[in-house]
Amino acid sequence: MYRTAITEAMSEEMERDERVFVIGEDVDLFGGVYKTTRGLVEKFGPKRVRGTPISEAAFFGLAVGAAMTGLRPIVEIMYMDFALVGMDQLVNQAAKIHYMSGGQVKIPLVVRGQFGVGTAEAAQHSQHLESWFVHTPGFKVVMPATAYDAKGLLKFAIRDDNPVIYLENRVLYLRKEEVPDGEWLVPLGSADVKREGTDFTVVATSNAVHKSSEAAQRLASEISVEVIDPRTLDPLDLATILKSIKKTGHLLVVQEGVVGASFGAEVVRQVTQDGFSYLRRAPLVLGARDVPVPFSPVLEKAFVPQVDDIIQAIRMMLGPGAPASD
Amino acid sequence: MLLIRRFEEKVKKLYNGGRVVGAIHLYIGQEAVAVGVCQALKKQDYVFSTHRGHGHAIAKGCDLGRMMAELMGRETGLSRGHGGSMHLFDPSRGLMGGNGIVGGGIPLALGAAFSAQYRGTDQVAVAFFSDGAANQGVFAESLNLAALFKLPVIFVCENNRYAATTPVKLSCAREAIAERAEAYGVPAATVDGNEVAAVHEVAVNAVRRARGGDGPFYIECKTYRVEPHCGIIPDDREKGEREAWRTKDPVAIFRTRLTAEKVITPAAIEVMEKEIAGRLEKAVEFAEQSPWPDPKSARHKSCLV
Numbered sequence: 288m289y290r291t292a293i294t295e296a297m298s299e300e301m302e303r304d305e306r307v308f309v310i311g312e313d314v315d316l317f318g319g320v321y322k323t324t325r326g327l328v329e330k331f332g333p334k335r336v337r338g339t340p341i342s343e344a345a346f347f348g349l350a351v352g353a354a355m356t357g358l359r360p361i362v363e364i365m366y367m368d369f370a371l372v373g374m375d376q377l378v379n380q381a382a383k384i385h386y387m388s389g390g391q392v393k394i395p396l397v398v399r400g401q402f403g404v405g406t407a408e409a410a411q412h413s414q415h416l417e418s419w420f421v422h423t424p425g426f427k428v429v430m431p432a433t434a435y436d437a438k439g440l441l442k443f444a445i446r447d448d449n450p451v452i453y454l455e456n457r458v459l460y461l462r463k464e465e466v467p468d469g470e471w472l473v474p475l476g477s478a479d480v481k482r483e484g485t486d487f488t489v490v491a492t493s494n495a496v497h498k499s500s501e502a503a504q505r506l507a508s509e510i511s512v513e514v515i516d517p518r519t520l521d522p523l524d525l526a527t528i529l530k531s532i533k534k535t536g537h538l539l540v541v542q543e544g545v546v547g548a549s550f551g552a553e554v555v556r557q558v559t560q561d562g563f564s565y566l567r568r569a570p571l572v573l574g575a576r577d578v579p580v581p582f583s584p585v586l587e588k589a590f591v592p593q594v595d596d597i598i599q600a601i602r603m604m605l606g607p608g609a610p611a612s613d
Numbered sequence: 614m615l616l617i618r619r620f621e622e623k624v625k626k627l628y629n630g631g632r633v634v635g636a637i638h639l640y641i642g643q644e645a646v647a648v649g650v651c652q653a654l655k656k657q658d659y660v661f662s663t664h665r666g667h668g669h670a671i672a673k674g675c676d677l678g679r680m681m682a683e684l685m686g687r688e689t690g691l692s693r694g695h696g697g698s699m700h701l702f703d704p705s706r707g708l709m710g711g712n713g714i715v716g717g718g719i720p721l722a723l724g725a726a727f728s729a730q731y732r733g734t735d736q737v738a739v740a741f742f743s744d745g746a747a748n749q750g751v752f753a754e755s756l757n758l759a760a761l762f763k764l765p766v767i768f769v770c771e772n773n774r775y776a777a778t779t780p781v782k783l784s785c786a787r788e789a790i791a792e793r794a795e796a797y798g799v800p801a802a803t804v805d806g807n808e809v810a811a812v813h814e815v816a817v818n819a820v821r822r823a824r825g826g827d828g829p830f831y832i833e834c835k836t837y838r839v840e841p842h843c844g845i846i847p848d849d850r851e852k853g854e855r856e857a858w859r860t861k862d863p864v865a866i867f868r869t870r871l872t873a874e875k876v877i878t879p880a881a882i883e884v885m886e887k888e889i890a891g892r893l894e895k896a897v898e899f900a901e902q903s904p905w906p907d908p909k910s911a912r913h914k915s916c917l918v
Contacts, residue, residue, distance in 0.1 A: 308731070334731065337762075339758070340754075340757060340758065340761065342754035342757065342758060344720060344750065344751040344754055345720045345723065345751055345754035345755045345757070345758045346720075346758065347720070348717075348719070348720020348721050348723060348724060348751065348755070349720050349721075349723045349724040349727055349758065350724060351720075351721055351724055352661070352709075352720065352721035352722060352723055352724015352725045352726075352727070352728070352738070353724040353725070353727050353728045353731070354724070355704075355709055355721065355724065355725065355728075356659065356709070356724065356725045356728040356729070357728055357732060358727075358728050358731060358732075375714055375717060375751075376717070376720060376751075379713070379714050379717060380712075380714075380717060380721060384710060386695055387692060387695055387696040387700040387702070387710065388692050388695070388696060388700070388702035388704075388710060389690070389691070389692040389693030389694070389695045389696065389702065390693065390695075391692070391702050391703075391704055392702060392704055392709070392710070
């Protein structure tokens with residue numbers, strides 16, 4: 288399960304390295320609001336699993352200072368939206384200190400938190416903030432869609448020597464999948480082809496990976512769709528994406544964050560710049576509408592692309608009505 | 614103290630001549646705070662400095678040439694020309710950087726203190742900040758967290774009477790900032806920040822408590838920022854305010870005391886002045902003869918892993 292994969296990754300890394308500790312609101316006795324730290328305080332004690340007051344700026348800063356002086360903190364943000372309260376400590380401190388110090392100080396820090404569209408938690412408990420972090424130099428940004436990736440990427444992120452923002456989608460927490468026995472790591476900056484295809488490339492992140500895969504499955508008899516999950520938004524594995532587009536000539540990016548100045552828009556920029564000649568049609572980004580996340584389940588569903596929207600977009604891009612570039 | 618004063622005077626001159634660039638915040642008038650506190654620390658204790666941090670760096674024993682080189686943006690600078698005046702880093706001496714965000718370094722100091730507690734060392738961490746930073750939310754959050762976790766951190770408020778250009782009476786509803794610390798359960802002391810011996814005595818006590826596991830301490834140092842907030846842009850002061858300060862100049866006070874108590878002779882101070890002037894000349898020479906960073910390294914994130 289996606290959620291337990293995250294807990295296991297932390298547990299294994301804490302066993303491996305005693306400098307690793309977890310800090311955040313309700314992470315100790317309660318086990319985290321979504322139970323991602325369940326069992327850790329019992330196993331590692333309150334010294335290494337530290338609950339905090341609701342003071343994001345202070346405990347983010349504490350984690351950064353601890354990372355500067357020999358520890359390897361994992362900060363849990365109860366809801367990613369709350370990160371905005373302490374953004375100075377993330378953007379002005381965590382992301383910049385390594386560079387500003389001329390490389391002398393390392394910040395081995397993982398900041399992980401959850402968000403998600405589809406649980407009716409409204410505009411201040413749901414939003415996608417990945418594009419903000421991608422835009423900030425000094426962060427690596429990870430967004431796993433599967434349990435396998437969630438565990439492998441988190442273990443790798445904890446071993447990274449500078450800040451990693453690790454974004455969990457709560458609608459995936461209870462998603463079950465088969466995972467191998469034993470230990471595995473997924474390196475940052477490696478995309479994964481989640482479904483192979485020859486006619487059309489979809490690059491999707493987080494929950495949109497599953498929606499896109501379902502769309503691809505439903506189109507399978509008529510269009511062979513390749514679905515790529517970058518897994519790490521920054522650094523981006525552009526080579527895997529370009530290789531696919533070279534084969535298919537088409538790119539649709541699907542995300543649940545708003546489109547303007549977003550990660551998806553950035554993928555299109557990079558592909559246009561480095562792979563323009565491969566493209567047979569103008570690429571498209573499908574994402575959330577340009578409003579805060581609405582509350583009512585009806586509105587929330589209409590806010591982000593659904594499987595039918597993805598199918599429609601692919602058909603539109605391949606259809607006779609679409610402007611051809613060749 | 615004298616070294617800090619002369620360093621800052623030199624920087625001011627170089628800045629006016631365009632040889633030092635960027636945002637320069639001079640420490641003149643506050644020297645007794647940095648010296649009084651840092652003399653109570655060991656090399657491995659952590660200091661989190663501010664945008665006005667040259668004094669903290671010198672008091673922590675940083676190399677003058679490398680400091681000057683950083684102020685001039687050279688490759689040999691303390692932060693290899695990547696930080697500048699506000700971001701002097703020298704972890705080998707416990708200097709964990711200045712900060713361009715007022716109050717931004719306070720929770721970082723908590724982290725270093727947490728780290729020392731976690732690793733079981735007897736290190737302490739000092740957060741320098743000002744009356745201006747005391748009005749940031751993160752200051753209140755940090756006091757609470759430090760008391761809650763009983764962290765070996767020392768909050769040093771340099772109440773220099775000005776938050777940028779706004780006088781403290783117009784920025785603090787109650788000026789006794791120490792009361793805020795006490796409200797969160799952090800014991801506090803208020804001292805004359807222009808009396809180095811007084812600052813030192815309180816700091817020694819705070820450090821002893823922190824090392825002994827008794828948790829955080831807050832020191833409010835009443836001092837005065839002589840220079841404008843930044844660079845040479847003049848700011849308004851009440852009539853006679855700067856003149857009144859001159860009678861409280863921390864360097865002059867200490868000099869008078871040392872000579873009156875015959876700890877040092879005026880002649881010996883003259884020798885010291887000459888020696889300092891020579892060291893500063895050498896620092897400037899080192900900086901100006903140092904290479905610039907390779908421009909390509911900015912684009913290539915050369916020091917990012």
